[in-house]
Amino acid sequence: MLLFTMLLMGFMANLHAYQQTxxxxxxxxxxxxxxxxxxxxxxxxxxxxxxxxxxxxxxxxxxxxxxxxxxxxxxxxxxxxxxxxxxxxxxxxxxxxxxxxxxxxxxxxxxxxxxxxxxxxxxxxxxxxxxxxxxxxxxxxxxxxxxxxxxxxxxxxxxxxxxxxxxxxxxxxxxxxxxxxxxxxxxxxxxxxxxxxxxxxxxxxxxxxxxxxxxxxxxxxxxxxxxxxxxxxxxxxxxxxxxxxxxxxxxxxxxxxxxxxxxxxxxxxxxxxxxxxxxxxxxxxxxxxxxxxxxxxxxxxxxxxxxxxxxxxxxxxxxxxxxxxxxxxxxxxxxxxxxxxxxxxxxxxxxxxxxxxxxxxxxxxxxxxxxxADEFEDRPLFFYWTRRYPELYNNIALHKGDFKLVGNADHDAALEAFGLFNVKEDPYEQEDIVRSNRALAEDLKSEMDEVIADLTQSSNLNVAQRMIIGSEHENPVYLNRNDADGERGIWTQEEVFGMWKVKTLEGRYNIRFKFIKPLETNGKMVLETNSIIVQEHYEEVPTDEITMKNVYLPEMEVDLIPHYMTEGRSIFPLWVEMEKITGP
CATH class of the missing domain: 3.40.720.10 (Alkaline Phosphatase, subunit A)
Structure with a gap:
């Protein structure tokens, strides 16, 4: 028995060493x-x-x-x-x-x-x-x-x-x-x-x-x-x-x-x-x-x-x-x-x-x-960057082999408005050769258009990615400004239209709204959720926080739109805490 145990331990040690290697x-x-x-x-x-x-x-x-x-x-x-x-x-x-x-x-x-x-x-x-x-x-x-x-x-x-x-x-x-x-x-x-x-x-x-x-x-x-x-x-x-x-x-x-x-x-x-x-x-x-x-x-x-x-x-x-x-x-x-x-x-x-x-x-x-690995020689690489979604043809590029086509132009711009660079001979991208290589530029732009058409039809891009509110995996949930949609460039603005794309699970919630600055008096906190709008009036708000208690929300996919309204102002919170307190 002792011998068997020693052999088994040796086998396991060797197996572990093999797995490591x-x-x-x-x-x-x-x-x-x-x-x-x-x-x-x-x-x-x-x-x-x-x-x-x-x-x-x-x-x-x-x-x-x-x-x-x-x-x-x-x-x-x-x-x-x-x-x-x-x-x-x-x-x-x-x-x-x-x-x-x-x-x-x-x-x-x-x-x-x-x-x-x-x-x-x-x-x-x-x-x-x-x-x-x-x-x-x-x-x-x-x-x-x-x-x-x-x-x-x-x-x-x-x-x-x-x-x-x-x-x-x-x-x-x-x-x-x-x-x-x-x-x-x-x-x-x-x-x-x-x-x-x-x-x-x-x-x-x-x-x-x-x-x-x-x-x-x-x-x-x-x-x-x-x-x-x-x-x-x-x-x-x-x-x-x-x-x-x-x-x-x-x-x-x-x-x-x-x-x-x-x-x-x-x-x-x-x-x-x-x-x-x-x-x-x-x-x-x-x-x-x-x-x-x-x-x-x-x-x-x-x-x-x-x-x-x-x-x-x-x-x-x-x-x-x-x-x-x-x-x-x-x-x-x-x-x-x-x-x-x-x-x-x-x-x-x-x-x-x-x-x-x-x-x-x-x-x-x-x-x-x-x-x-010859497959990398002519494999195209696609680059773009503009806020929200790709803009035709602004700050967009296709790099294939030694050549790179760069667009910083309008959606209907002529080919000459693009830049073409031989990055092997011109690694600093200083010499635009598009006019002397029109056929190559046309081929690269055609390939760029195919890539753009493919990527912009991606299902994950065109269907909202929704945070799930009220699940056992995360409770409470903190919705932050980075993930807030709405107007372009939501950052630290107070008077800005914003929302969070979420899926709520049915239940009752305590909802805390945190603002960047203390709120004005005589206002109304409003939470818009599809066909249900929840609101509370406040004569005095001495702090930068408001809590709505015992708010019922059904199960729904919704654009959650919170704002504090005073005369002439609508203020978007910095973050929102949603804590589910009871189930359906």
């Missing part, structure tokens, strides 16, 4: 608004990033890697392998940063084959059930709300103003929890804890820093490193265009570089932990950023920045390291993109790709192994 751990690190030029390894003499520079030297470097011009679209494509419009993500706010719950994420895909999954940092793909990380495959989540800390949608940090990145109230597995320290340090601390807890089994760690996104807040010791530099000086001209920088731009760059150095230190702590746990060789580490820089600064000569379809807005660094399997310190020049990450991880981790939907990306595992 068979499927690598995955650590995906992404930063927010860190441009291609915000690293030492990409030619910036000012920013101090020794850890990331070394990681880049040890890694396979994807030198022509592209993302969307802004963050939520990039993150939805990264998570699903699909263009963001297919997922329902069309904006960074205004209700357009909610990814359809039917999407299959990297986390869900890897969970199917036994991975433990965790996200730490920025999600930005829906803050309510059924769109939260925990609803989309993550076993553990520690996130801030909306697109950034200190933004009105992230109401637990919004009122902290200039200190919103310090000692934040975050959301751990859907519940508010207070933390001490600087946000990037907090997210890294918790990510390291996740590594320690899951070291014995395959894991997927998504460390999604919100830095160096605005507001530009950083610990003083990091700012001290950069307070005296001139971010516009010290660059070798060598024909590279360089953006004009005023004094505010320079000060912003100093703060960004300080935030990036903090990230560099935190990535160093994470990589050190992988070494200490003796799992580095079997851990695939990816480092990337989500779009170009928000402010003018060095971006390796490329044209444009965040929000723009020129390369400065969509080309980002991408390092991939898997020491036990892939030879590092080499460059890949194929045009690759965020949509390719999921299918690549599926192949490396032996996980099934969803077969019931179109996956726009392709696996580049063969390229990582040193093989050729």
């Amino acid at each position: 068979d499927r690598p751990n995955v650590v995906l690190i992404i930063t927010d608004d860190q441009g291609y030029g915000d690293l030492g390894i990409t030619g910036n003499p000012h920013v101090q990033t020794p850890v990331l520079d070394q990681l880049g030297k040890e890694s396979i470097r994807l030198n022509q890697f592209y993302v969307s011009p802004v963050c939520a679209p990039t993150r939805s494509s990264l998570m699903t392998g699909r263009y963001s419009l297919r997922t329902g993500v069309r904006d960074t706010y205004n209700g357009g940063a909610i990814m359809a719950t039917a999407e299959v994420t990297i986390a869900e895909m890897l969970k199917e084959v036994g991975y433990n999954t965790g996200i730490f940092g920025k999600w930005h793909l829906g803050d309510n059930y059924p769109f939260r990380p925990g609803d989309q495959g993550f076993d553990e989540s520690l996130i801030h709300l909306s697109g950034g800390m200190g933004q009105p949608g992230d109401f637990t940090t919004f009122f902290k103003g200039d200190s919103s990145y310090f000692d934040p109230v975050l959301w751990h597995n859907g519940q508010q929890k207070a933390y001490r320290g600087y946000c990037s340090d907090v997210f890294t601390n918790e990510a390291i804890g996740f590594l320690e807890e899951n070291r014995e089994d395959p894991f997927f760690l998504y460390l999604s820093f919100n830095a160096p996104h605005t507001p530009l807040q950083v610990p003083a010791e990091y700012y001290e490193r950069y307070k005296d530099i001139d971010p516009a000086a010290g660059f070798d001209a060598d024909g590279q265009p360089f953006p004009e920088m005023n004094e505010k731009n320079k000060e912003d760059a100093r703060k960004v570089y300080a935030m990036v150095s903090n990230i560099d230190d935190n990535v160093g702590r994470l990589l050190k932990k992988l070494d200490e746990l003796e799992i580095a060789d079997n851990t695939l580490v990816i480092f990337m950023t989500d779009n170009g820089p928000q402010q003018p600064r060095y971006v390796a000569g490329m044209r444009g920045r965040k929000g723009n379809v020129f390369r400065g807005g969509v080309r980002v660094p991408f390092f991939l390291r898997l020491p036990g399997r892939l030879q590092g310190n080499k460059d890949i020049e194929a045009n690759l993109a965020h949509i390719d990450v999921l299918p690549t991880l599926a192949e490396i981790c032996d996980a099934p790709i969803p077969g019931d939907r179109k996956i726009d990306g392709q696996s580049f595992h063969a390229l990582l192994r040193g093989e050729t």
